[in-house]
Amino acid sequence: MxxxxxxxxxxxxxxxxHADAGExxxxxxxxxxxxxxxxxxxxxxxxxxxxxxxxxxxxxxxxxxxxxxxxxxxxxxxxxxxxxxxxxxxxxxxxxxxxxxxxxxxxxxxxxxxxxxxxxxxxxxxxxxxxxxxxxxxxxxxxxxxxxxxxxxxxxxxxxxxxxxxxxxxxxxxxxxxxxxxxxxxxxxxxxxxxxxxxxxxxxxxxxxxxxxxxxxxxxxxxxxxxxxxxxxxxxxxxxxxxxxxxxxxxxxxxxxxxxxxxxxxxxxxxxxxxxxxxxxxxxxxxxAGEIRLGRKVVEQVAREVAESFPVEHIARELKAASDRRPGLAELKVRLAHTRLEAAASLQRAREEAVAYLREVHLPEIPSLSEIRGRIAEQYHDSPSMDDIALRAREILLERLCYLLGPELLPSPS
Known part of the structure; x- marks a missing residue:
């Protein structure tokens, strides 16, 4: 022995x-x-x-x-x-x-x-x-x-x-x-x-x-x-x-x-x-009793799954088509047009500004926080962390939308 x-x-x-994947x-x-x-x-x-x-x-x-x-x-x-x-x-x-x-x-x-x-x-x-x-x-x-x-x-x-x-x-x-x-x-x-x-x-x-x-x-x-x-x-x-x-x-x-x-x-x-x-x-x-909150790792994983359950590419196409008709999007485009994307940091700041603006403005194409909560309720049992999941899921959704809308919202420097 x-x-x-x-x-x-x-x-x-x-x-x-876990193993040598290249084996x-x-x-x-x-x-x-x-x-x-x-x-x-x-x-x-x-x-x-x-x-x-x-x-x-x-x-x-x-x-x-x-x-x-x-x-x-x-x-x-x-x-x-x-x-x-x-x-x-x-x-x-x-x-x-x-x-x-x-x-x-x-x-x-x-x-x-x-x-x-x-x-x-x-x-x-x-x-x-x-x-x-x-x-x-x-x-x-x-x-x-x-x-x-x-x-x-x-x-x-x-x-x-x-x-x-x-x-x-x-x-x-x-x-x-x-x-x-x-x-x-x-x-x-x-x-x-x-x-x-x-x-x-x-x-x-x-x-x-x-x-x-x-x-x-x-x-x-x-x-x-x-x-x-x-x-x-x-x-x-x-x-x-x-x-x-x-x-x-x-x-x-x-x-x-x-x-x-x-x-x-x-x-x-x-x-x-x-x-x-x-x-x-x-x-x-x-x-x-359902009183224990979820850890950050679980909240992040579930929020990503919830965000991915929305047709984000379809939403982005709708927003692009409506960009000239929506006052909120038009205003955002004007504000971001002054941002010169000369470095990655500038691009990141511009995207953060876009996410922050989309978070505040009401655009019917973008799922609201209450709609996201409803989606969570359909998929998961109630939890003290549901609001945390919903907020993070909407943030992920907005970040993804800003990435897809980049050419529309974040014009390249002339």
Whole structure:
């Protein structure tokens, strides 16, 4: 067993990045994805082995146990550290999670932490918005660039040699479980009990990466596409409350309210009473009451999305066509005609003056603050930061309009 902590060198990454985007053939299927493909083909073995009562019970049981290991172990404990436990039980969670054949505990946690840092941006590992539904569901697994983990983000986990050993032997627990299923119930035990349940588990877990960013409702403004979906919460033991999770990732409980079923949390609560886990985290009461303001980064991201939802180029064309008929635009053109754009600083000052003027003057072509608030209300749940988002969105919209109207409003020096 190696005593070295996984490093960027081990993960093959350039410092500060998720992967080397310039790597040749970075999107070709590579050896680490082969087990994923093989187990799908092996699932066809159920047509040969047939189904028995024992194998079906094994299939359902192993699905539920391993889904809990992934959701409560890999996700809520290792990736987010939302509760604490002993070193021994930590190893048990990691071993049980790796029986799901979803690679190593350090790899899984690093990939997930990267997802949260870049959720639904072009840097996200699996974003339906930028890569499409299929890629976000399974396609990213076959991309060497996307599925490469940055181990520098999991140094808190890599300090434990037993976790490093498990991560270096990612499929050993799953292989041991498969052998055990065969010894216990023969070929039906292997193909139905182990392999079929593993494939079903894959796609139910992956549905959180794909479906939970497409289907459902958004209670909270999170600057990404995370959704709450009750039926996904049922089949994933609570992970379907994904918008809740993205709003407050440190919470052990993802079903924030009593009616949001979260079976993984219920089991953790029992383990808490038994003394096996401790310090289960809950979302702040102020957050549940909708009283916590959004951070500047989220406000900026959401404001840009809102501004981009307006047809700014069409608005600019309308303003250009009406520039001679609108007193406000005509006055602005006269004022800015005296500005000589001899340097970039002068251009910037002229644009700032144009934005300031458009902010004050009423032009029916430009969406008003109340119209922007209405657009936000259509897309997002209410938040104490809605006015901040609306003001920033209008500012971005005006800046974009001034850029597009530059030749009209900011004449070049004669």
């Amino acid at each position: 190696s005593s070295e902590t996984p490093t960027l060198a081990r993960s093959g990454q350039a410092p500060g990045g 040749p053939h970075s999107d070709i299927v590579y050896p680490d994805a082969i087990p994923f493909a093989i187990i799908h083909l092996a699932a066809l073995g159920v047509l040969w082995s047939g189904f028995t009562v024992t194998s079906v019970v094994m299939c359902v049981t192993l699905y539920l146990v391993r889904m809990w290991a992934v959701t409560a172990g890999f996700h809520r404990y290792f990736a987010h550290r939302s509760y604490k436990t002993s070193r021994g039980f930590q190893f048990f969670l990691a071993f049980l999670g790796q029986t799901s054949a979803q690679r190593g505990v350090l790899w899984w946690s690093a990939i997930h932490r990267h997802h949260h840092r870049h959720s639904d941006t072009p840097q996200d590992v699996h974003s339906p918005r930028h890569e499409g539904f299929f890629f976000s569901h399974v396609g990213w697994i076959f991309s060497k660039r996307k599925s490469r983990a940055d181990y520098s983000t999991v140094q808190d986990l890599a300090q434990y040699p037993e976790l490093r050993w498990l991560d270096e032997h990612p499929y050993l627990p799953a292989a041991a479980l498969g052998v055990g299923c065969y010894l216990f119930a023969g070929w039906p035990g292997l193909f139905v009990g182990f392999i079929l349940s593993t494939v079903i588990l894959y796609h139910c877990v992956f549905s959180i990466n794909s479906l939970a960013h497409v289907v459902g409702n958004q209670r909270y403004v999170t600057a990404d596409d995370s959704r709450n979906n009750w039926w996904l919460a049922i089949i994933t033991l609570g992970e379907g409350w994904h918008n809740n999770h993205h709003r407050y990732q440190s919470s052990t409980r993802q079903g924030f309210f009593w009616w949001e079923v979260d079976i993984s949390y219920y089991v953790l609560k029992v383990l808490f009473w038994a003394g096996l886990v401790r310090d289960l985290r809950a979302p702040p009461k102020a957050l549940l």
